[in-house]
Amino acid sequence: MFIVTAESSIRPRGAYRFTLFPDVAIEVCSQWRRVALASPRLWTHLHIREHLDDDDIALWLSRAGNDALLDIEIDILEPYCGVAYFGITNWAKQVYHIAGIFKFLCSLRAGPQRWRSLSLSVLQPEPLYTLIQLLNEQPAPSLRYLYLCSEPDGSDHRFDEDMPLTKAHYGKAYSLSEHAVPNLRRAGFIYVSWRYVFDRPKPLFSGLTSLDLSSGSWIPPLILPDIQQLLSANPNLESLQLSVGSAASDYESDHLPDDRRPNPVHLSSLKNLSLEGGENITLLWDILSIINAPLLEKLTLSNHGLDVDDELAAGITNYIITGNCLGATAPQPRQPGRCFRIFGNPTLRAYHLMIRG
Template sequence: MGPTKPSRDAQLKKDLTKNLTSALEGSLKENLKLSPDAALRKVTKEMLANNPFVPPIGCPVNDLPPELLAYIFLVGTQMEAEYEYADDDDEDDEDMEQYQLSDEWTDEEGGNHRDTAALGSLANGGDMEVDGDGNEEDEDEEMELPFQVLVSHVCKHWRVVALESPVLWTKLNFGEGAPFEKSKTWIQRSKGLPLDISIDCTIPEENEHDAHDLDDVLHATGDASSPPTRTATISAEEYGRQYTEMHKDCTHPHPHLPLSLLDLVAILDIIVPHIEQWRSLTLTASLYDYMHTLLSRLAQCPAAPLLEVLELYHYEDCEDYEVFRPAELREPFLIFNGYAPNLRDVALWGVHLDWDRSLSFLKDLRDLELTYHAKDVRPSYATFTQMITFSPNLSTLSLCLSGPQGNDAETNDWGTEPISIPSLQELVLCYHEAPYAIALVQKLSVPNVRSLALDFDGEDYTEFVKQLTLPMAGTTKSILSGLEHMKISGLPCDRASIDMMYEQLVGLQTININCSGEEEEELFRRLMYPAAAGKKIYCPNLHTITTTGIDGAEMRGFVEARKAAGVPIKRLMMSEEDEIEDKDEKWLRAHVEEFDFFEPSDSEEELVDLTEDDESDNDMDM
């Protein structure tokens, strides 16, 4: 047996003895005559100089070049932005009101006493508030600040670096409320760099009290049995007043009240003078009045030379998509004077433009999303075709209850020529009536599509599925033959059409199925069954599956069947709302490489709940 390594204590004693002897001998040679205590202090200091467990003297990070420190700040800001989806900036804007971001520092150390105390609490994870006298007060919720603001309040040096890094101040959301001083300050600090602007004008759909939902507050028809009407909709200001009145005795925190139309006008007054800096513009609204206000203002703007992303989302519920309502706001606009040469990604939800005149900038797109358009405000087939053909690099096309105006069988206004999109990689089709969906896929020639998402309900889509199995216009292959990824949120059809579809999905690698109805459950089950002819299991290259509405026992049977057939599932995602016993979860984790749960969207939960409540109404002859 070889010699054992000395213990840390023994090694430390040995090193101290050696270094102390060397120091004493050296002092004698140099006639310094160090005392043993002085020599010990000297040796200890030297030995601890590079010890990682001993804090360094000063702040080494401040020795970094300002450019590198600024880059670290940028990375921190980007990392924080990745998690904004979960928080929706719930706390940031409230906390911003406590800080005058344009104030200069007031003491020699580079810190305002009020800010320093608050940051001290943040660093220690404490819950406190600092009043005007600098005294600490307990607070229920921990304060949070945007990363770039936080680092700008650490010390004078960091503040200078942060304020001189315009890239940190280019994302605006106006969530702090009027008069929007924070956003004005950030625009100044951006120093002309491209701006990413996001404006949320939505009205909360629900609050802490189920008894006071949005319909109770926004609609006052006087008849609880009748559906709410657009004419009964009140303003956002009135919603805020009524909400405050109803919840004046509540202890729960009030949500941020929606922006008013006057707020939106004020925001536009702030950002329009800087339109040459816009890189992205996103606006979400519950009422079309807000969109009309935005569009009418954009119609007065000269151009948006740097704009790359335009996302306008109108979320107002509507059950009739034959004619646009309200009629008085139907006017189509030409925005940016028809000039936005760098526009690449466009999403228009329930928002229409002057389509013909807008062709000057609705071109060279890479991502186009048209959703929830009433039939009378959709682009003509000719205009839609030009929009597509003028975008040779189009990668993603999403048509959900929207697209070109409907085909007239008598006049054949869609013609016979296919719409060829060889660049397309992802296609999304949702909520169309079956005849329209069939006519649409008959016209599309998308030989390189790798991802297809479908969401249909309300009627039988068997013929649509059969159309998917036929060769695309001008080709010898169906759209299914080249697919690698597929998502099915709803697809009522018979077993024969499912088999026809699965037989062609030989290259499919991932699938996401929302089993909201018996038909979708059959889609899941058929993935376990062999094809009738070749006796081979469907989708032999499938390695990843995501499901909603499937319990643990069913999924265990599925994984077992695929493994027995020699085509095992490697990755599995299941809805956290589905019933999965511990034993099934343990078994699944042991038999797939990756297993995890996900939180389903509200629409997925509603579909599953509807199926459980009205199962008898969803039967179909298979």
């Protein structure tokens, strides 16, 4: 009963605070309490959302036992900063607390060697890179899921959405090593700079089955080859979500001409594809054109202010419905050499389609 309650009550990754962990496990009669305390699996999900309480965490982890794999979720957000008595823009303090949490968990034999999943949500990116540096120093061999989110509040003047990466973040110590998470299969990097994700000699991830990337306020001008390279390193992807938000507003003037476009990537296991192109539908078009997913079942396309009369929008819709590329349907296509290959052939499988304007 408690296991079912726990699994259904844990909030979605990335959802903002206030969804409590299933404390029902300790608010029952004494008989059921004994059952809960004797079930280590109930205590393997640790959610730190307010200032670190050493005694509570130690007690919680003692109930999980010494060997069970752990799901760690850390939120250094406004509630945490308030309880810990430091400002939400005090990045040095946030970095200090991340390092302190890491060290404390290791002291309880609950360090990276026992992590099955790790989620960290912060207000600015510095703590993310600190955590990556710590993982490089102490690998997590059993980690299957890594979620990192840095989302400043644009409505608050105290935040700086365009805060650049420092030179240190390009150093080797801050680049996620393949030895740090050798068995990683699912990754979510939300509002993590795409300069950090893509500006490197080889792909940041490989061997994934699920990938969720959301850019910050800027994307590289020639991003398509980088996306193709990353997808090529992850041919077994089953779920792919890419979002660029407002960062793609200038993409149209920078995208590659047809004769320099990378070859499509064959993703034979991909079943769920979600693309959010911000204010520029050209990027949706370009990403679709480098993906071959013959077994795709769910396709979600989103674009801010989509104009149904736009030629590119019409071409995308027509291809999805008929399997014909734009060049076969438009009298004078703006880019006649471009054709989607996403489904592999005009005969589509049953799938779920959502197009949001």
